[in-house]
Amino acid sequence: MRFFPRKLRGILMLLAVIMALRPLAARADAAQPVPDASILVYHRFADEAKDSMTVRVATFEAHLAWLRAHGYQIVPLRVIVAWLEDPSVPLPARAIAITVDDGHRSVYEVMRPIVLRERFPVTLFIYPSAISNASYAMTWSELRELRDTGLFDVQSHTWWHPNFNTERQRLPKPAFAQFAQSQFTHSRELLEHELGGHVDLLAWPFGIHDDELAALAQHAGYRAAFTIEPHNVTRSTQPLAIPRFLIVDACTPECLGQLLGEHPASSLHARTQP
Numbered sequence: 001m002r003f004f005p006r007k008l009r010g011i012l013m014l015l016a017v018i019m020a021l022r023p024l025a026a027r028a029d030a031a032q033p034v035p036d037a038s039i040l041v042y043h044r045f046a047d048e049a050k051d052s053m054t055v056r057v058a059t060f061e062a063h064l065a066w067l068r069a070h071g072y073q074i075v076p077l078r079v080i081v082a083w084l085e086d087p088s089v090p091l092p093a094r095a096i097a098i099t100v101d102d103g104h105r106s107v108y109e110v111m112r113p114i115v116l117r118e119r120f121p122v123t124l125f126i127y128p129s130a131i132s133n134a135s136y137a138m139t140w141s142e143l144r145e146l147r148d149t150g151l152f153d154v155q156s157h158t159w160w161h162p163n164f165n166t167e168r169q170r171l172p173k174p175a176f177a178q179f180a181q182s183q184f185t186h187s188r189e190l191l192e193h194e195l196g197g198h199v200d201l202l203a204w205p206f207g208i209h210d211d212e213l214a215a216l217a218q219h220a221g222y223r224a225a226f227t228i229e230p231h232n233v234t235r236s237t238q239p240l241a242i243p244r245f246l247i248v249d250a251c252t253p254e255c256l257g258q259l260l261g262e263h264p265a266s267s268l269h270a271r272t273q274p
Contacts, residue, residue, distance in 0.1 A: 036232045036233055036235075037075075037080045037083070037091060037095040037096065037232065037233040038072075038095070038096045038097075038232050038233065038245065039096070039098075039099060039244040039245065040096065040098050040099065040247050041099045041101055041228060041244040041245065041246055041247060042055055042099070042100045042101075042111075042247050043055075043100065043102055044102075044104045045057060045060060045106040046106055052248060054249060056249050057110060059249050059251075059252075060111075060114065062252070063247070063251075064114075064118060064120075065253070066253035066256055066257065067096060067256075070094070070262065071093070072094040072095075072096045072260075073092045073094055073095055073096065074096055074097065074098060075095045075121065076121040076153065077097040077099060077123040078153070078201075080097055080233055080242075081201070081224045081242075083095075084235070084237060084239055084242070085223075096260075098120065098121070098122050099122070099123045099125060099244060100122060100124050100125070101124075101125045101203055102125070102126070102130075102137075102157065103124065103126040103127065103128075103131055103137050103143070103157075104136055104137065104138070105138050105142070107138060107146070108145070108146060112146060112149075115149075115151055115152070116149065116151070120151070122152050123153045123154075123201065124146070124153070124154045125201075125202075125203035125226070126143070126155070126187075126191065127157040127159060127160055127161040127187065127205070128187055128191055128194070129159055129160040129161075130160070131143065131194075140194050140195075143195060144195060147196075147197070154191060154195050154197070155199055155202065155203070156184070156187040156201065156202045156222070158183040158187050158205050159182065159183045159184075159186045161205045162183060162205060163205065163206055163208065164204075164208045164213060167179055167180075177212070180212075180213060180216050181219070184202065184216060184220035185221075187199075188200075188220065188221060199221075200221055200222055200224070201222065201223070201224050202217055202222040202226070203225070203226045204225055204226065204227055204228075206228075207227045207228035207229065209225065209240070214238075214240040214241065223239065224239045224240065224242055225239075225240040225241065226243075226244050227241055227242065227243050228243075228244055229241075229243040229244070230243065230245050230259060232260070232261065245260075
């Protein structure tokens with residue numbers, strides 16, 4: 001019988017243990033839950049909620065506090081898009097993105113100070129026909145100021161926020177395709193001209209989308225588009241139909257927890273922590 005030096009025998013024994021444990025480790029990795037992400041969409045902010053799309057400052061602050069208490073990490077929306085496109089891209093645990101649609105002036109006047117204080121990223125989806133034109137909307141100067149903070153990414157919500165279902169009924173098929181294409185292209189080009197940067201994310205107006213619109217948006221240069229379907233983002237999510245939770249003032253922190261799939265016991269545990 002051949003005898004190995006003691007050190008060599010020890011190395012061989014360690015290798016044997018590692019090889020024996022590899023199937024167990026593989027099974028353990030397979031049992032790990034697949035990560036997902038969440039996206040919230042707001043519209044307007046004020047001290048008082050005078051319409052269905054306005055969220056009070058107190059409600060928004062309560063949402064942020066709840067997310068912190070439950071270990072959510074607010075990430076740039078592009079992080080979630082990159083994770084969807086490439087499985088090797090890491091996604092933080094409890095990743096969540098905050099988006100705001102339309103370009104209402106309350107984003108600049110009311111939300112901006114909160115974002116600057118808390119230092120979290122926000123993606124704005126803008127329909128530029130209103131910018132510096134409509135009394136309720138921000139100006140290009142205000143959007144540039146938001147961009148310059150490094151916390152706001154300005155992306156497209158089409159040119160003037162049409163109802164694609166209505167326009168499809170009104171227009172012949174070729175004219176509708178041309179109309180939709182112009183909505184996608186004109187918005188992207190003007191936002192890039194006025195603000196610089198790259199516009200390749202789209203929020204569907206009223207959440208309306210289908211395969212034809214998705215193909216037209218992709219042809220116009222969009223890599224991802226976002227709905228208002230209330231689901232988490234998973235690996236199987238289609239990049240041109242990424243769901244978001246529409247947030248209104250009536251949604252309390254407990255309501256937010258239910259939307260995100262939190263177990264009631266975890267909410268109680270978080271509230272009882274010092």
